[in-house]
Amino acid sequence: MKKVGILSLLLLLAVLTACNRTDYKGISKDEPFIASVNIGEPSIDFIRPNGEKIETWDLKEAYTGATLVGEHAILLYGNQLEQADLVNLDTGEIQKKIDVSKGATNAYYDGANKTFYIANSGLNEVTAYNQKGEQLQTMRTGNYPMAMLAEDGHLYVVNFKDTFISVFNTTTKKLEKKIPIPKSSHGLDFVDGELWIGGHGAGEKPNTHVLKINPKTSKVVGKMDLPIMPIAFAKLDEREFVLSHGESMLYELNDRQQISWEQEIGSNPFAVEAFQNQIVVAGYDDQTLYWVKDHHIVKKTKVGQAPFQLLVRENVK
Amino acid sequence: MKKISTKIWVFVLATVAVTVLFMYGLTNFLYERLYVKDAENSMIEIGEKLSKMYTGGKVTDELIDHVDRYNTYANVNVFAVRNPRELSACVPFDIDYDTLIGPDERHELLKGNIITKQGYEKRFDRQVISVVIPLVDEKRLEGILYLYFPLEKITELASKEVAFLIGSAIVFLILISFIIFKGIRVIMKPLQSLQYAAKEMAQGHYQTRVMSTSKDEIGQLAQTFNEMAQAIEEEDQRQRQFLENVSHELRTPISYIKGYGETLLTSNISEQERNDQLALIVREAGRMEKLTNELLQLSRTIEQKEILQLYPLPLSETIREVVHMLEGRAKQADITIHTNLDDHVIVNADELRMKQILINLLENAIRYSNEGTSIYVRSYEVENQACIEVEDHGIGIPEQDLPHIMERFYRVNKARSRADGGSGLGLSIVQQLVTAHGGRVQIESVLNEGTTICIFLPLMEEMEE
Numbered sequence: 001m002k003k004v005g006i007l008s009l010l011l012l013l014a015v016l017t018a019c020n021r022t023d024y025k026g027i028s029k030d031e032p033f034i035a036s037v038n039i040g041e042p043s044i045d046f047i048r049p050n051g052e053k054i055e056t057w058d059l060k061e062a063y064t065g066a067t068l069v070g071e072h073a074i075l076l077y078g079n080q081l082e083q084a085d086l087v088n089l090d091t092g093e094i095q096k097k098i099d100v101s102k103g104a105t106n107a108y109y110d111g112a113n114k115t116f117y118i119a120n121s122g123l124n125e126v127t128a129y130n131q132k133g134e135q136l137q138t139m140r141t142g143n144y145p146m147a148m149l150a151e152d153g154h155l156y157v158v159n160f161k162d163t164f165i166s167v168f169n170t171t172t173k174k175l176e177k178k179i180p181i182p183k184s185s186h187g188l189d190f191v192d193g194e195l196w197i198g199g200h201g202a203g204e205k206p207n208t209h210v211l212k213i214n215p216k217t218s219k220v221v222g223k224m225d226l227p228i229m230p231i232a233f234a235k236l237d238e239r240e241f242v243l244s245h246g247e248s249m250l251y252e253l254n255d256r257q258q259i260s261w262e263q264e265i266g267s268n269p270f271a272v273e274a275f276q277n278q279i280v281v282a283g284y285d286d287q288t289l290y291w292v293k294d295h296h297i298v299k300k301t302k303v304g305q306a307p308f309q310l311l312v313r314e315n316v317k
Numbered sequence: 318m319k320k321i322s323t324k325i326w327v328f329v330l331a332t333v334a335v336t337v338l339f340m341y342g343l344t345n346f347l348y349e350r351l352y353v354k355d356a357e358n359s360m361i362e363i364g365e366k367l368s369k370m371y372t373g374g375k376v377t378d379e380l381i382d383h384v385d386r387y388n389t390y391a392n393v394n395v396f397a398v399r400n401p402r403e404l405s406a407c408v409p410f411d412i413d414y415d416t417l418i419g420p421d422e423r424h425e426l427l428k429g430n431i432i433t434k435q436g437y438e439k440r441f442d443r444q445v446i447s448v449v450i451p452l453v454d455e456k457r458l459e460g461i462l463y464l465y466f467p468l469e470k471i472t473e474l475a476s477k478e479v480a481f482l483i484g485s486a487i488v489f490l491i492l493i494s495f496i497i498f499k500g501i502r503v504i505m506k507p508l509q510s511l512q513y514a515a516k517e518m519a520q521g522h523y524q525t526r527v528m529s530t531s532k533d534e535i536g537q538l539a540q541t542f543n544e545m546a547q548a549i550e551e552e553d554q555r556q557r558q559f560l561e562n563v564s565h566e567l568r569t570p571i572s573y574i575k576g577y578g579e580t581l582l583t584s585n586i587s588e589q590e591r592n593d594q595l596a597l598i599v600r601e602a603g604r605m606e607k608l609t610n611e612l613l614q615l616s617r618t619i620e621q622k623e624i625l626q627l628y629p630l631p632l633s634e635t636i637r638e639v640v641h642m643l644e645g646r647a648k649q650a651d652i653t654i655h656t657n658l659d660d661h662v663i664v665n666a667d668e669l670r671m672k673q674i675l676i677n678l679l680e681n682a683i684r685y686s687n688e689g690t691s692i693y694v695r696s697y698e699v700e701n702q703a704c705i706e707v708e709d710h711g712i713g714i715p716e717q718d719l720p721h722i723m724e725r726f727y728r729v730n731k732a733r734s735r736a737d738g739g740s741g742l743g744l745s746i747v748q749q750l751v752t753a754h755g756g757r758v759q760i761e762s763v764l765n766e767g768t769t770i771c772i773f774l775p776l777m778e779e780m781e782e
Contacts, residue, residue: 039409064409105411121411144411161413186410203414206402228401246401247375248457267427267457268406284409285427286456308409 024057024092029072030316034275036282036289037066040305044074049276051291051301057092061085067107068311069116070131077104077118084118086133089313096133108148110155113170119145119157126157126166128173137173141166151190154215158185158197165197167215179218181211189233191240191257194221198230198242206246226251226259236274243272243281250281250292265290265297273310282307322505329497330490337486353468356446357433360393360464364431364450367395367462371452375399376460384462397452399460406458415439417463418449426451427458435468444468507535511542523550555724562726566608566740570601577601604740611742614673615725618749625667625753629777632696632703633658635668639675640694643683651688654679657695662703663777670750675705677743678770682709685768702756703774710767714760722760723748747772 027033027046033054036045042059044066063078069086077084077100084104086096103122110117115136119126121144128136142159145166149156154176155168164178165188184207185199195215201207208227211220228246235241239260240253245268252261266283269290273280279292282303289301289310367387370380376399384397398404403417404426417440422432432449447465451458507529517525526546529539577594580586586594640654647654664671682692690710697704714722714729721727726741748758755775762768 160411184410184412200407200410200412201402204400204402206400229407246406264457267455268401270409283456285423285458306409 023060023094024087025055026092027054027089029090032276032315033313034273034280034289035066035068035074035311035313036271036303036307037063037309037311038287038304038306039064039308040287042078043304045301045303045307047289047301047303049278051289051299053301056304065104065106065309066311067109067116067309068313069109070111070114071313071316073131074311075107075109075116075118075133077107079104079121098129098133098135100127105144105146105160106148108150108155110150110170112150115170117148117155119148121145121160124159126155126168139166139168139173139175142178147186147188149188149190151215156188156195156215158188160184160186165195177218179213179215181213182207185211187231187233189235189240190215191233196233196240198226198232198244200229200231200246208244210242224253224257232270232272234272234274234279236277236279241272241274241279243269245270245284248283250279252295261295263292263295263297265292270308271310273312275310275312276314280310282310284308321508322501325501326494326498329501330494333493333497334490337490353435353446356393356466356468357435357448360446360448360466361431361433361450363391363393363395364448364462364464368450368452371460373454374459376452393464393466395462395464397460397462399452404458404461418461422449423458426461427453427456429453438465441465441467504535507531507539511535511539514542514546518546518549523553559725562741563612566726567605570605570608573601574598574605608740608742611740611746615742615746615749618746618753625670627665627667627754629663630666630668630671631660632662632664632671632705632774633660635671636675636694636696636705639672639679643676643679646680647683647692650683650686652683652686653691655691655693657693659697662696662698664703664754664774665777666754666774670754674747674750674772677747678705678707678772681743681770682707682711682768685709685713686711690767698776699773701776703776705772705774706769708767708769713764713766713768714762715764716762719760719762723758 031054032049033046036047038045042061042063044057044059046054046056048054059076061078061081063076063081066074066076069075072089073095074087074089075084076087080102081104082100082102084098084100084107085094086098087093088095100118101120101123103120104118105121106119108117114131115128117126117128119141124141124143124145125138126141126145126148127138130136141157142162142164144159144161145157146160147158150170153170155170157166157168158181159166161183163183164180166178167176168174169176179195181197182199183202185197187198189196195213196210197213198210199207206228208225209223210226210230212222212224213219214221226242226244227249228244230242230244232243233240238255242251242253244251248264248266248269250263250265250272251259254260265281266288267285269281269283271282277293278298281290281292283290284306287303287305287307289303289307290297291299291301367384370383376397381397381399384395388395398417401407402412402414405416405418405420405423408420408423418426418432425432426449429451431451434447434449436444438445438447444467445465446468447463450462450464452460452462507527510527510529514525514527523546526543527539529536577598581591581594636656636658640656644654679692679694686692686709693706693708695706718729722729723744725745728741751758751772751774756773759771759773760768
């Protein structure tokens with residue numbers, strides 16, 4: 001009986017010290033993965049190209065999103081949290097806790113400038129940080145900044161509850177212009193020099209279009225009917241994939257920007273990414289990743305509750 | 318609220334009011350439990366049947382039309398929804414839109430569960446019972462069937478006719494209060510008569526009686542009251558009679574004394590006559606003294622002021638002494654007293670009072686015996702009691718007078734002839750004293766033959782015991 005007691009005490013100590021040493025389990029340095037950020041009971045599933053799970057991180061705080069910062073760090077943030085954590089992927093240790101205000105909606109890593117941005121809907125601003133997590137600059141945006149994309153020395157910030165995109169210079173961090181868009185816009189991509197923007201649609205009527213905007217003139221140059229609620233984009237082999245969550249549809253567009261293939265996929269999916277020559281879609285309601293190759297769903301992977309984002313690390317250089 | 322009838326009235330009325338409120342609450346409760354549950358069940362049934370039209374895939378315009386057509390004819394409101402916006406599909410995003418179903422409900426619907434709701438629905442701007450049937454295909458919430466029924470609370474129903482409802486409730490309460498008021502008055506009437514009668518009694522009207530025909534507690538109370546009034550009236554009558562008797566008894570000697578006294582003062586009479594008249598005055602004064610002594614004795618015994626000095630008393634000894642004391646007077650009347658005494662009879666008694674009892678009895682016997690007759694005095698033990706028996710042979714007592722013979726101043730001879738010399742209190746005193754000793758008096762008499770009076774007294778308990 002005594003032995004059992006001592007043994008359990010030792011075991012408990014071992015567990016405690018283990019917890020102390022690392023925050024999460026590290027992911028091997030050179031392994032490519034696609035990570036599903038699940039916001040139901042916050043967790044991240046790291047998955048190999050063959051669909052095997054590398055690791056699942058049960059997140060310790062009420063994180064609502066994550067983004068990869070380079071190839072060896074991941075930034076975790078939460079809408080109601082006052083700290084964002086920069087975690088070393090290789091070791092799983094939190095390398096920096098960044099003080100933020102409540103209201104973080106999204107974070108975006110601009111690889112070209114080695115800078116990441118955190119959008120804040122409470123303050124209506126975007127703050128830039130270097131790779132170490134040191135704050136660089138804060139930029140005023142419109143109401144409820146959320147989706148972000150950096151292209152060609154510009155940071156495009158979609159103001160979800162406003163009617164324009166704020167365009168900043170990534171070097172000077174100055175606001176350069178505002179591009180008019182409808183409210184509740186979300187998801188953006190650059191296709192053939194055009195800025196494509198999707199959205200949920202404001203009010204009762206759901207949006208069914210992707211708007212094509214000339215970023216230079218800020219003019220709408222066309223729109224494509226991709227029902228319902230196209231909000232996510234992915235590129236694979238020069239082909240553009242658009243995900244509409246309202247009808248759970250994945251569209252493939254050809255180089256003439258016409259629908260060349262479409263597939264009902266997942267249940268209420270919010271995220272699509274290209275990974276290792278496959279298209280991966282995360283079904284929010286059915287907690288499943290769908291792997292599409294050559295117009296076929298080739299596998300499905302169960303993930304945690306409510307997968308909302310997909311993060312991709314391709315082959316590590 | 319001095320009147321008990323008012324208290325009862327208020328109590329009953331309050332009870333009725335509480336009952337009305339309780340019934341209202343109960344009706345509401347039953348409405349919730351039965352009506353609402355029933356509406357919910359029938360909506361679920363309809364919804365499930367309608368949902369059979371959905372065979373998977375997207376929710377088609379045709380299905381929506383079918384549901385709309387059903388809605389036109391049905392008594393519940395039903396519509397199909399496929400707009401992902403309404404189904405909270407954009408939940409992770411902060412959408413400025415009031416969706417038809419919330420995120421938690423979406424979660425339930427995705428599992429294929431039916432949702433029932435009850436309460437205010439902003440969309441319809443009213444209280445509704447609603448049932449949401451999920452249209453799920455491959456874990457996709459493709460749409461819902463939304464059924465609802467306006468939940469008209471009883472209060473809401475009532476508000477339409479609120480004036481009528483309140484009015485009728487008030488009229489009902491007034492009517493009920495009037496009926497209760499009248500009813501209580503009928504029930505309380507004998508009590509009021511009782512109160513009136515008691516007041517009358519207090520003012521000295523002892524002939525007052527209560528008329529009551531009811532057999533209930535109040536009726537019984539009235540009956541008891543009447544019996545009490547009867548007793549009081551009789552007692553009052555006796556008191557009056559007693560006073561009358563006392564004054565009558567006193568007046569006679571006083572008028573004698575006054576008459577002789579005046580004669581002595583005013584007339585020139587001889588020494589002999591003067592002495593005779595003085596002797597008469599002394600005799601009358603003696604009679605008065607005796608009367609007042611007896612009255613005092615009676616009053617003391619009645620009020621039990623006199624404490625008896627009880628100790629073992631050999632009865633035969635006492636009887637002999639008394640017989641000896643009165644033998645002279647008996648001889649004067651040519652009457653012989655014979656005794657037959659049991660010397661073993663011992664009673665626990667007050668000797669003085671015992672003698673008084675015996676003197677009264679023997680005086681009476683001598684007074685009412687015919688000349689030349691005998692009086693028999695006996696003492697013996699019977700049924701664990703001591704008995705003293707005095708038998709005379711004289712005028713006797715008529716049968717109808719026997720029950721009253723012990724009453725004060727009761728005389729068989731209504732003419733109140735003073736020839737017999739009695740005050741009319743002797744037997745009363747005897748009875749009082751015997752009762753005080755724990756005994757009883759028994760009289761047997763035959764008119765013109767004689768009377769036998771028996772005194773029963775408890776025997777002295779054996780010393781050994």
